[in-house]
Amino acid sequence: MAETAELVIQDLHVSVEGREILKGVNLTVPTGEVHALMGPNGSGKSTLAYTLMGHPKYEVTQGQVLFKGEDILELEPDERARRGVFLAFQYPTAIPGVSLANFLRMSLKSIRGTDMPILEFRKLVKEKMALLKMDDSFFGRYVNDGFSGGEKKRAEILQMALLQPQIAIMDETDSGLDIDALRTVSEGVNALRGPNLGILIITHYQRILNYIKPDFVHILVDGRIVRSGQQDLVETLEARGYDWIINEALNPQGV
Amino acid sequence: MADATEVLDVGLGEYKYGFHDPEQYVFKSRKGLSREIVTEISYLKGEPAWMRDFRLKALEYFESRPLPKWGGDLSGINFDDIYYYLRPTEGQGRTWEEVPEYIKTTFDRLGIPQAERKFLAGVSAQYESEVIYHSIRKDLESKGVIFCDCDTGLREHPDLFRQYFGTIIPPNDNKFAALNSAVWSGGSFVYVPAGVKVEIPLQAYFRINAQNMGQFERTLIIAEPGSYVHYVEGCTAPTYSSDSLHSAVVEIIVKEGARVRYTTIQNWSNNVYNLVTKRSQAFRDATMEWIDCNLGSKLTMKYPAVYLMEPGARGEVLSIAFAGRGQHQDAGAKMVHCAPNTSSAITSKSISKFGGRASYRGLLKVHKGCENVKSNVRCDALLMDEESRTDTYPYIEIEEDRVSIGHEATVSKVSEEQLFYLRSRGLSENEATMMIVNGFIEPIVKELPMEYAVEMNRLIQLEMEGSVG
Numbered sequence: 001m002a003e004t005a006e007l008v009i010q011d012l013h014v015s016v017e018g019r020e021i022l023k024g025v026n027l028t029v030p031t032g033e034v035h036a037l038m039g040p041n042g043s044g045k046s047t048l049a050y051t052l053m054g055h056p057k058y059e060v061t062q063g064q065v066l067f068k069g070e071d072i073l074e075l076e077p078d079e080r081a082r083r084g085v086f087l088a089f090q091y092p093t094a095i096p097g098v099s100l101a102n103f104l105r106m107s108l109k110s111i112r113g114t115d116m117p118i119l120e121f122r123k124l125v126k127e128k129m130a131l132l133k134m135d136d137s138f139f140g141r142y143v144n145d146g147f148s149g150g151e152k153k154r155a156e157i158l159q160m161a162l163l164q165p166q167i168a169i170m171d172e173t174d175s176g177l178d179i180d181a182l183r184t185v186s187e188g189v190n191a192l193r194g195p196n197l198g199i200l201i202i203t204h205y206q207r208i209l210n211y212i213k214p215d216f217v218h219i220l221v222d223g224r225i226v227r228s229g230q231q232d233l234v235e236t237l238e239a240r241g242y243d244w245i246i247n248e249a250l251n252p253q254g255v
Numbered sequence: 256m257a258d259a260t261e262v263l264d265v266g267l268g269e270y271k272y273g274f275h276d277p278e279q280y281v282f283k284s285r286k287g288l289s290r291e292i293v294t295e296i297s298y299l300k301g302e303p304a305w306m307r308d309f310r311l312k313a314l315e316y317f318e319s320r321p322l323p324k325w326g327g328d329l330s331g332i333n334f335d336d337i338y339y340y341l342r343p344t345e346g347q348g349r350t351w352e353e354v355p356e357y358i359k360t361t362f363d364r365l366g367i368p369q370a371e372r373k374f375l376a377g378v379s380a381q382y383e384s385e386v387i388y389h390s391i392r393k394d395l396e397s398k399g400v401i402f403c404d405c406d407t408g409l410r411e412h413p414d415l416f417r418q419y420f421g422t423i424i425p426p427n428d429n430k431f432a433a434l435n436s437a438v439w440s441g442g443s444f445v446y447v448p449a450g451v452k453v454e455i456p457l458q459a460y461f462r463i464n465a466q467n468m469g470q471f472e473r474t475l476i477i478a479e480p481g482s483y484v485h486y487v488e489g490c491t492a493p494t495y496s497s498d499s500l501h502s503a504v505v506e507i508i509v510k511e512g513a514r515v516r517y518t519t520i521q522n523w524s525n526n527v528y529n530l531v532t533k534r535s536q537a538f539r540d541a542t543m544e545w546i547d548c549n550l551g552s553k554l555t556m557k558y559p560a561v562y563l564m565e566p567g568a569r570g571e572v573l574s575i576a577f578a579g580r581g582q583h584q585d586a587g588a589k590m591v592h593c594a595p596n597t598s599s600a601i602t603s604k605s606i607s608k609f610g611g612r613a614s615y616r617g618l619l620k621v622h623k624g625c626e627n628v629k630s631n632v633r634c635d636a637l638l639m640d641e642e643s644r645t646d647t648y649p650y651i652e653i654e655e656d657r658v659s660i661g662h663e664a665t666v667s668k669v670s671e672e673q674l675f676y677l678r679s680r681g682l683s684e685n686e687a688t689m690m691i692v693n694g695f696i697e698p699i700v701k702e703l704p705m706e707y708a709v710e711m712n713r714l715i716q717l718e719m720e721g722s723v724g
Binding site (some may be wrong): 078111 | 682
């Protein structure tokens with residue numbers, strides 16, 4: 001029987017520099033589904049993204065994160081990556097002097113555990129780049145160095161396409177994208193959807209969800225998920241904004 | 256070049272050139288330095304009287320000058336405990352078969368004959384004080400290119416040699432140039448006739464084998480108008496508990512419209528004092544480029560210089576220094592603008608780890624009346640841990656107003672965000688660190704021929720893993 005690559009977050013509490021940001025998050029992303037996590041600024045969305053990938057600055061004080069049945073919280077970021085966890089960064093870091101080609105090849109080698117012949121590798125990357133409307137000049141450019149906002153996000157999705165994770169967390173992938181870039185990136189993500197990939201889209205705005213239709217939607221407010229639903233919840237948010245849901249979450253008796 | 260920054264999978268971080276051969280020499284001078292020893296060296300080489308007198312005069316300069324008080328700590332050098340001249344063989348091989356077996360084996364282990372077959376136009380191999388193997392491609396020889404050791408240069412091209420020898424770096428220039436001038440031996444003499452372009456590199460390889468050895472090679476390169484040559488030097492030595500001394504002098508003349516590129520990959524073991532004077536003069540529309548990579552040695556003091564003598568001359572220094580445990584790399588560059596409409600650029604990258612110290616020391620000088628000089632200096636230092644150290648000593652002397660000068664210096668650490676990003680893509684902490692370091696030196700490494708770029712990245716990786724000298 002195939003193992004299921006389900007991501008299960010249970011009662012997750014996370015602090016940054018002594019301040020508690022996540023206050024008991026419960027969320028399950030089964031393989032093959034796309035979940036959207038929405039919330040106002042400061043609700044803890046990016047904290048969740050970084051915590052799932054294992055950034056050393058984020059301290060888990062309680063709870064667990066199971067992936068394929070294993071608690072991954074004790075694992076190093078590279079160990080998580082090799083188990084199939086992927087984070088598309090909101091602000092991808094520049095690595096000056098390292099060409100995208102080298103970086104991708106090293107990364108692919110680390111994830112797969114074997115090297116790929118250079119010609120085969122180039123063919124594979126070109127295929128994926130075409131999907132994201134990236135031209136060959138990206139090969140020689142230094143990783144995220146001098147990339148525009150749209151180029152950075154496309155490069156993130158390129159990595160996702162190449163590394164074939166089983167759970168992808170996309171942190172504000174829509175931020176800083178114009179409408180054309182958003183469409184290209186979304187089409188890239190949609191092409192990757194399938195029964196072996198779970199996706200958690202983290203976003204402030206509903207915009208990207210017009211292109212990537214989520215199966216489920218969750219609202220994060222003040223470090224807790226306060227509501228879950230389907231596409232209609234996105235539309236309600238669109239119409240009414242976050243305020244009503246914040247008020248409801250913070251003053252449960254006041255309704 | 257895309258693959259040059261690839262993190263190569265190599266073995267453990269030990270200095271792999273630290274082995275040595277048993278000593279079996281045809282001549283070894285007594286330890287220490289005296290008029291008798293200098294005279295004896297000159298006599299053994301069968302030199303003309305002017306060279307013997309030049310050496311003896313230089314010895315006086317050496318003895319009368321104090322040790323420099325700046326730069327690195329030189330107090331550990333015991334000049335009486337050094338062998339100043341060691342002749343390993345009687346003759347010089349034109350094929351590797353003519354080289355004594357044990358020396359050939361050493362150079363085999365260093366990869367020199369293999370490299371020669373693959374991508375070099377000429378090779379010179381110096382073992383202790385003498386060049387024991389030498390070759391140059393026939394087609395270059397027939398175009399009049401000369402590539403031999405300096406002793407042969409003096410013997411076979413006496414007028415040409417004497418015309419330029421010691422003119423760029425006079426024997427009393429500094430204490431170590433004086434020392435070299437007194438006891439010099441081997442090195443390279445390169446002459447490229449007008450208009451001749453040597454498209455693939457000439458390489459010289461320097462190996463110290465004996466303990467307490469002093470190696471004092473002397474190099475003289477003359478590029479006639481419109482010519483081009485790329486000269487590459489590499490160096491290694493065995494690891495001993497006592498110190499050795501390497502003190503070279505390199506003089507280069509780049510005539511009108513010519514271009515010379517001089518690449519060094521210095522990888523001495525960590526018991527070698529490396530005190531080298533390198534200087535060039537670039538004439539009208541000429542280009543001089545020093546690519547200076549310093550990994551090994553206990554202390555390196557080296558500041559390749561370009562004197563820009565006539566309008567249109569261009570000078571560039573690209574330098575990498577890696578300072579590991581117990582090492583001090585005091586390296587940099589000098590650009591001296593002696594004519595208007597000249598330009599220069601210095602790019603220095605240093606990495607300090609395991610308590611090592613890397614210093615950038617540079618001089619930019621523009622003489623009065625040299626209008627429209629353009630110069631840009633950039634030094635970047637990467638600190639790998641808290642115990643390591645980096646310093647910058649940029650001396651700038653500008654006597655002319657109408658110039659354009661840029662200077663930028665940065666000190667950085669490997670950032671947590673960069674590490675996290677790479678690790679989230681499956682790279683281990685070491686791999687991620689190596690990738691960031693390789694990226695840091697890439698602007699210089701990409702200027703190296705492919706084979707050297709790969710070697711350079713490999714050497715940096717060995718150093719990063721903590722090779723113990």
